[in-house]
Amino acid sequence: MATVRLKKGLDIHLVGAIGDDTIVATSQPQSVAIVPDDFHGVIPRMEKKEGERVACGEPLYHDKNYEAIKVVAPVSGTVKEVRRGERRHIDAIIIAPDQGGEAVTLDLKRPAEEVLLASGLWVMMRQRPYDVVPVPGVRPRSVFVTAFDSAPLAPDLDIVLGDKRQYIAKGVEVLKGMTDGKVYIGVREGQNIDAPGAEVNTFVGPHPAGNAGIQAANTEPVNKGETVWTMDIVTLARIGELFTTGKVSFDTVVAVDGEMVQQPRYVKTVMGADLETVLKNELTNVAHSRIISGNVLTGVKVMPNEWLLAPYRHITIIPENNKPDEFMGWASLNPKRYSIYRTFTTWLGGLNKPVSMDSRIKGGERAIVRTGEYDAMLPMDIYGEFLIKAIISGDIDKMEQLGIYEIAPEDFALAEFADTSKLELQRIVREGLDKLRAEMS
């Protein structure tokens, strides 16, 4: 039990926050999809063909290198389409759900790792280094579970958990058996998580305090050669539920919010549900909206005819371009033009008022000029700017030395937002991690 105070970072207050916490149930989705890109590190090899029936929890595909890693159907139904893109890359596996409701029950007497791999929950976890789906057979040094989401407009994970919180204790027990170290749970101030056996630490401070990587770096940093697992509390509860009932539940509560949402609220649905069902009547201006599965910093842009992506409990909808052809925006004295820097006048009115932000980059890409911008957004003992430069120049030794094993792309999301030079930092970090992973294997 420790309290960690983080000073670096930033809370961005956007308009379109959820007002009341009632959860609205949605109707049965018309289609449900699994998007393989969500499980970074898993190369899909299909097990089901188009037209075949699947039960809830039945494998759709496995990983090319580790056949035990399964990705499963979140509902029962028929595989309607395996949508492929360029070079036969699988874009999505679309299931037409039915009312059958048959579900796979797993044999809990097998070793925990086998059960997790087969259940489809394994791919919901991430490992450091590389921020990929964990490699089977590697015992993690420790496990980091984050119990809150600090991103802009993020859902309150206590609400998302709902009555699933009863399974947290069981989840901790299972994970403790899979690591030689500790299971850490990071909570925010005032949040109450009852998890005997876990080490619960309180994190006080702005975003990204809720990132598992930031919590790890400030409790037990990842060293070269070590592996840790990261996940959020919802995944932990699902693991607990699996090992209590033998079944995985893919029901989820999702926060639907953002400026372009008519009535921001929590919605109860199922993982992978189609957005037409989830967003019914909420979209005000489709042509002008950007729908993000996840939050505005790390989420993925999705089209209205696509699906709620598996890793997220959040859909944010923001304007696509609020102010086309803004005349000499760089000279603006308008305090509503949001900038955290005092070169603009936003700070005069205070930075804590909810602001409207669109998806424009608002500037051209440049070399890194200003100093300290990344460090101010990264509460880790890492020289962010030097690490980014090492990645850009492909210097593997320097990447290692500067701590690339400790980071995930999401940790640089705020720096990307704040960057005057408008570099795509998350993409750069992802490429660096992938390069290193290819080099090491």
Next chain:
Amino acid sequence: MKALRNFMNKIEPSFRPGGKFAKLESVYDGMETFLFTPNATSRSGAHIHDGNDLKRTMITVVVALLPALLFGMYNIGYQHYLAIGQSHTGWITMFLYGLLAMLPVIVVSYGVGLGIEFISAQIHHKEIQEGFLVTGILIPLIVPINTPLWMTALATAFAVIFAKEVFGGTGMNIFNVALITRAFLFFAYPSRMSGDEAFVKIDSALGMGGGTVVDTFTGATPLGQVATSIGEPAMTNIVGEPISCMDAFIGFIPGSPGETSMIAILIGAAILLLTGIASWRIMCSVFVGGLGMAALANALPSATYPASMLDPMTQLCLGGFAFGAVFMATDPVTGARTKVGQYIYGLLIGVFAILIRVYNSGYPEGMMLAILLMNAFAPLIDHCVVSSNIKRRARRAANKE
């Protein structure tokens, strides 16, 4: 704005490949992004971005330079009319004279520099970058007013090509481009860069002013006088009247246009620090380093080195020290980038500037050389600071095993 947008849309095709002006594509892009914030929305990563960009950053620095620029213009006129014995001329006339004297230098600096940037951007098919916005205004402020325009043009071209473009343009240079311009002039044409004729403009500026100097005229800067004085240095203005530290603080002394007025520079410093563009760590530590070194020199005065007899505060008010500390040392591209490194970098600039000033009578002003020297060492300082982080991480991993 609609009309302007339509006009830009109309002329766009002729600037694209295959068009009549395809060779000016980067110029068109530069104009377009200047007039209209790019409509590009994010494709990867974060979906929202801060409103600040490099254009805003650079323009803010230019704004911070305006007080020094305006006072510099006024002071050129003031020195001119003082030198020709018409010191009662009104301030508007003085300012106008200075404006006309500086205008050609500004035009040449921007013309040559931006011209090269445009060509380079076109060759590399890149967007025109904003770095020269600041450099282009810094050059007229640090080049003596009597420097022939062709020299300024040559030096600017040299600096932009060999100190910046060959390294990859804005954000990639190792040495401060404006200071390279100044250093080029200083070493290529030393006779025009110091002495009686460099800093006070006597002849007419674009047809205005002009006359013959009074008998007591001497155009040497206070630092120049100190360097050549024997015994206790006594500083005078250009017509032989004694001047005080206060005159230097306000700025009524001969010198490069931007560097004379401590007040104007401090206003600029306030803007840079308030907007958070310049590193207060660098700026403050330059002053601390300079003050410390000047105090040390002053504590051990020597007749061989007359500048050692100046009191520390006067040292900081004279010459280019303050201007360099506020606008040159704080250049983030060429300076140290780690927090600890910035203290060391700034401190050493201050120390070296005064060291060169006092103990090397060949160079009455040491700021330029001190900053360029530390520009070269900034990556090394950062390397040492970052190495301690690397070692800490390695130790942590070793302890685990």
